[in-house]
Amino acid sequence: MLIEDLLYTTENSLIVQSLHSQLGVEPTNGDGFGVGWYDDRPTPGRYRSTEPAWNDRNLREVAGHIRSPMVLAHVRASTGTPVQLTNCHPFRHGPWLWMHNGGLAGFSAMKRDLLLAVAPQLFPHIEGSTDSELFFYLALTFGLESDPPAAVARAVGLIEEVGRQHGQQFPVQMTVATTDGDTLWAFRYSTEGRSRSLFRSTDISVLREQYPDNPVLHRLSDDARLVVSEPLGGLRGAWHEVPESTCIVIRHGQEEFLPFAPTVLEPVG
Known part of the structure; x- marks a missing residue:
C-alpha cells in the first residue's frame, strides 16, 4: 500500500x-511518531521523529512516494518517559518491528527486575527508556522470532508477576503489533480485562463492491488487511472490533484468531 493512504487520505487517518x-x-x-516499512532489503526501513506527526512536512513528502507490502505506523503520547527519538515506535531488531499502545503500570519500580530478565546478547541493543521497548526485548528473549504468541504470553506473564511483587493490581495494558515483514501478529490484552481499542478491516474485495466510488479501496489489493487502534473512516461494515484477550494473525490476506493469555512463570526474586 501507499503509506499516504494510511497516514493522510482517509477520513480518520492516523494524522x-x-x-x-x-x-x-x-x-x-x-x-x-514513527513509520516502519518493508521492501527488498533484509531489514525494514524506519522514519521516526520527536515532532508531532501533523507538523512534519518531510513525512507528508515521503508518504506519497513509498509503497510497501507491510507498514507499521504509530503516533505517541508519552506515559512518562522522555520525548526522544529512541523512544519513538516502531522499535526494530533485525527484520522485526514492534509497536505497543498502552502502558506497564508501576514501570519505574519494576524496570530493574525486567531489564535483568533480558537475554545478555540482546541487552546492548536497548536504546531508549520506554516500557514498550523493554517489552519488545523481553518478547525477543522469550522466543519472538520462533513463536510470537508464546513469546508475548511469557513476557506478559513475567511483567504481571513482577508488577504484583511491586504492588500493582493491573500491571499490563496493551495492544501490540509485531511483524517480520511477512506475517503480522496483533494482540489485545490487559490484566484488568479492559483493553485499549483494536479493530481489523473487512475483506477489501467486499468493500470495493459496496463502495465502487471509493478511490482508496481501488488502490488496495484484494488481500490487503489493516489492523488499527481506531477505524480510519466511517464506511459501514468496514471495521470489526478485535475481541479482548485475542491474538490475530494475518498472513497473505488470511486471518487467524487465537485466544491470548499470559503464561505464568516462576516468581522472580
Missing part, C-alpha cells in the same frame, strides 16, 4: 488521530 483521537486515553498524540 487526524494524532490531533483528535476518539478512542484513545489521550486525545492528542504529539510526542513523536
